[in-house]
Amino acid sequence: MSIRGPGSLPPGVTFTSVWRWPRPSFRMAYRMWERNLLSYSHRWHINLVPNFFEPFFYLLAIGFGLGKFVATIKGVDYARYIAPGLAAVSGMYGASFEVSWNVFFKLHFAKLYDAVTVTPIDPEDVVVGEMMWGITRSLMYSLPFVLISALFGLVHSWWVLLTPIAGAAVGLCFSAMGLTFSSLIPTSDFFSFYWTLFLVPMFLFSSIFFPIDSMPAWAQSLAWFSPLFHCAALFRELFGTFGTNMAAALGHFVWLLGLSAVLWPVPQNIFRQRLVT
Amino acid sequence: MQSIVRAAGLIKWYADSPTPAVDGIDFEVEERECFGFLGPNGAGKTTTMRMVSCRARRSEGVLEVMGMDPSRDQRTIKEHIGVVPQETNLDTVIRVGENLFAHARYFGIPKPEARARAEEVLRFVQLDDRIEWDVEHLSGGMKRRLLIARALINRPRMLILDEPTTGLDPQARHLVWDRLRELKRQGVTLVLTTHYMEEAAQLCDRLVVMHQGKILVEGTPRALIRDLVAPQVVELTATDQPELAQLVSAMATRAEAHEVAGDRLILHVDDGEAMLKAVNDSGLGYETAAFRPASLEDVFLKLTGRTLEE
Numbered sequence: 141m142s143i144r145g146p147g148s149l150p151p152g153v154t155f156t157s158v159w160r161w162p163r164p165s166f167r168m169a170y171r172m173w174e175r176n177l178l179s180y181s182h183r184w185h186i187n188l189v190p191n192f193f194e195p196f197f198y199l200l201a202i203g204f205g206l207g208k209f210v211a212t213i214k215g216v217d218y219a220r221y222i223a224p225g226l227a228a229v230s231g232m233y234g235a236s237f238e239v240s241w242n243v244f245f246k247l248h249f250a251k252l253y254d255a256v257t258v259t260p261i262d263p264e265d266v267v268v269g270e271m272m273w274g275i276t277r278s279l280m281y282s283l284p285f286v287l288i289s290a291l292f293g294l295v296h297s298w299w300v301l302l303t304p305i306a307g308a309a310v311g312l313c314f315s316a317m318g319l320t321f322s323s324l325i326p327t328s329d330f331f332s333f334y335w336t337l338f339l340v341p342m343f344l345f346s347s348i349f350f351p352i353d354s355m356p357a358w359a360q361s362l363a364w365f366s367p368l369f370h371c372a373a374l375f376r377e378l379f380g381t382f383g384t385n386m387a388a389a390l391g392h393f394v395w396l397l398g399l400s401a402v403l404w405p406v407p408q409n410i411f412r413q414r415l416v417t
Numbered sequence: 418m419q420s421i422v423r424a425a426g427l428i429k430w431y432a433d434s435p436t437p438a439v440d441g442i443d444f445e446v447e448e449r450e451c452f453g454f455l456g457p458n459g460a461g462k463t464t465t466m467r468m469v470s471c472r473a474r475r476s477e478g479v480l481e482v483m484g485m486d487p488s489r490d491q492r493t494i495k496e497h498i499g500v501v502p503q504e505t506n507l508d509t510v511i512r513v514g515e516n517l518f519a520h521a522r523y524f525g526i527p528k529p530e531a532r533a534r535a536e537e538v539l540r541f542v543q544l545d546d547r548i549e550w551d552v553e554h555l556s557g558g559m560k561r562r563l564l565i566a567r568a569l570i571n572r573p574r575m576l577i578l579d580e581p582t583t584g585l586d587p588q589a590r591h592l593v594w595d596r597l598r599e600l601k602r603q604g605v606t607l608v609l610t611t612h613y614m615e616e617a618a619q620l621c622d623r624l625v626v627m628h629q630g631k632i633l634v635e636g637t638p639r640a641l642i643r644d645l646v647a648p649q650v651v652e653l654t655a656t657d658q659p660e661l662a663q664l665v666s667a668m669a670t671r672a673e674a675h676e677v678a679g680d681r682l683i684l685h686v687d688d689g690e691a692m693l694k695a696v697n698d699s700g701l702g703y704e705t706a707a708f709r710p711a712s713l714e715d716v717f718l719k720l721t722g723r724t725l726e727e
Contacts, residue, residue, distance in 0.1 A: 165492075167525075168492075171522055171523050171525065172523075174519075174522055175508075175519045175522070175523070178511060178515060178518075178519055179508070179510045179511050182510070182511070250506070250508070250509060250510075251504060251506035252506065252508060254472075254502065254504075254506050255502070255506040255507070255508065255520075255567075256523060257472065258470060258472065258495060258498075258500040258502075259495055259520065259523035259524055259571070260492045260493075260495050260496050260523070260524060260525070261523050262491065262492065415472070416471070416472055416473065416474060417431070417467065417472070417473045417474075
């Protein structure tokens with residue numbers, strides 16, 4: 141079913157005429173986050189369990205199944221190579237699902253944010269609350285993946301204990317991108333573009349399944365612009381897949397925070413325009 | 418008396434419209450009164466409510482809510498008001514009681530207190546036996562009562578209701594009216610929009626009639642009826658157009674004012690009984706005849722006309 145929302149920005153309202161640096165309140169954003177937790181708590185046992193099965197099957201099928209034919213990548217077993225990348229991917233999808241259809245539905249159909257913004261919570265706080273929730277959901281996917289990987293013996297560094305922080309950066313970055321996209325599109329059909337033209341290509345060409353060294357030079361430099369490339373590389377450092385280079389890890393971490401910071405004001409401004417007319 | 422809302426020269430332009438939605442209105446709402454906005458669809462009532470509740474920015478003019486500026490002090494203002502929206506926007510993925518609990522938490526009310534208040538406001542709207550229900554299983558009237566309960570969770574000084582009883586059956590409507598009167602007795606200021614004249618007459622201490630973004634008149638329901646229309650109304654229906662034309666030519670001059678609407682002749686008169694007698698004495702034919710006291714609806718139709726706005 142195609143869900144149709146009202147038009148995009150009202151005509152005459154230019155982006156610059158109402159643009160301002162957002163001043164969200166994290167106390168208020170927490171209240172929005174708490175509501176999402178309350179609604180999630182009804183079905184957490186249904187939702188959380190599959191998050192543990194998925195990595196299990198992925199690692200079994202691709203890591204150990206396909207891995208038999210691949211032998212090694214740069215001297216490590218294939219399962220050991222792909223585990224951190226897949227953990228990052230699950231974090232990407234966890235956040236993206238949450239801030240795409242769910243947020244679009246809450247904005248245009250459930251009118252949840254109309255009900256929330258008559259309270260002291262402002263539209264900027266709503267966006268930050270949804271970002272915090274996107275991070276939470278992202279971690280609910282990526283951390284079980286890390287855990288299962290460790291059980292399979294695919295983790296080789298104690299730096300892995302920092303994956304909650306790295307995973308939060310993954311969640312933040314994809315929440316910021318997803319919220320920006322969700323706030324701009326007029327109908328939910330556009331999410332298929334976000335998936336097929338953005339997330340899926342990233343999934344395939346961000347060194348999750350094979351190192352980017354095998355791609356042509358131009359494609360390698362393109363990969364640097366893929367957020368998922370940095371997520372996977374960051375996780376790989378923390379897993380100690382090829383040893384751990386913390387300087388490189390920090391570089392990827394900062395890259396993700398940087399993109400999040402650039403996008404930070406965009407959904408907040410658009411939500412304010414939509415909710416305070 | 419202290420004004421809780423004060424508007425002067427208030428104007429709201431929407432970018433996609435050639436005319437302003439609200440076109441220079443002035444009004445003051447006193448603390449503890451019930452103030453009504455009457456008007457046809459598209460008159461600017463909802464936009465005015467949105468500006469007062471900090472959900473629409475004013476384009477020009479002055480607007481003060483509790484002495485504060487809605488474009489700057491919105492968090493503080495929203496802390497002290499309750500809003501019942503026209504459109505039902507309950508949280509459908511959580512239950513009835515949780516809707517109220519979550520709303521209380523939006524205001525930062527501590528959890529045990531939030532639970533207690535959820536029960537308290539549910540009792541107030543007589544839904545306390547539905548606390549564990551799914552929102553989707555409530556009837557339209559129950560959903561509206563739940564919206565009112567939700568708006569009371571922060572014990573607001575002022576309750577803003579946008580068409581609180583639209584779509585309700587008479588039983589549910591009377592229950593809502595009864596609850597709103599009780600709130601007024603408790604000292605809550607009520608600001609409501611409606612296009613039900615009976616609702617305005619039942620609830621409002623003072624009201625304004627809005628039309629095309631402007632306020633046409635302001636006063637108590639009684640004073641508006643007294644000042645703007647003759648005290649009684651005689652309505653005649655004719656079997657055909659020639660008969661109607663005869664009635665109009667014979668009777669219209671005897672009335673204070675008259676209107677023709679479809680097959681009806683509406684005569685605004687001082688003495689309805691005398692007018693009826695005159696009609697019968699004239700020997701002219703008609704299908705039905707009735708007289709009744711003038712109502713707010715007559716005021717409304719006189720001011721805003723009988724043609725549809727939309």
